[in-house]
Amino acid sequence: MKHHTFLRLIDPVKDKMFRLALRLLISKEAAEDATQEVILKIWNRKNKVKDYANIEAFMISVTKNYCLDQLKARSNNNLSIIHSNYDSNELSVHSQAELNDEMKHIERIVEMLPEQQKVIFQLRDIEEYDYSEIAKITKMNEPAIRVTLSRARKKIKEELLKIHGYGIK
Structure with a gap:
């Protein structure tokens, strides 16, 4: 595989790889390093990449696994979801706060x-992957993914209701 072909393959996915790495590693610098390392790993396997049915799922899976390995190596379980893509000039200062x-x-x-x-x-919910893509990335079956996602959403909802002073019914 030639350099320019590889870059065309990586380019549409690298931002998603970075965002996933940022969510898992928290630090922007660590996420940038992780993304570069994963791209390098994929470059080193460039002749085998064409064998994968879904190259994007493969790249995201490699990114996830690399980040999880980094977290295990540091014994750091403080993962974070940071979603700050909601800037709007139309919101009042109060609404923005x-x-x-x-x-x-x-x-x-x-x-x-x-x-x-x-x-x-x-x-x-953040990257908007469909269930089949998540199954390939996580190596879980789709029903298990749906159950896990349902539990996560339920826990988030329950905690938000506690924060806002509403009882769970």
């Missing part, structure tokens, strides 16, 4: 979720 507070609440709640729930929540 409320939105920021709500995102911080969600971030803290997601930090408490088990690792598997965090990853699946990230892939489905």
Whole structure:
């Protein structure tokens, strides 16, 4: 595989790889390093890449596994979902402050979720992967993914209701 062909293959996926790495590793620098390392790993396997049915799922899977290995090596289980792509000039200062507070609440709640729930929540609700792609990445079956995602969403909802002072019914 030639250099320019490889770059065309990587280019549409590298931002997703970075966002996943950022969610898992928290640090922007660590996420950048992880993305570069994964791209290098894939470059070293460039002749085998064409054998994969879904190259994007393969790249995301390699990214996820690399980040999880980094976390295990550091014994760091403080994963985080940081979603700050909601800038809008139309929001008032008050509305923006409320939105920021709500995102911080969600971030803290997601930090408490088990690792598997965090990853699946990230892939489905943030990155918007479909269930079949998540199954390839996580090597889980689709019903298990749906159950795990349902549990993550339920826990997030319950915790938000507690924060806002509403009882769970």
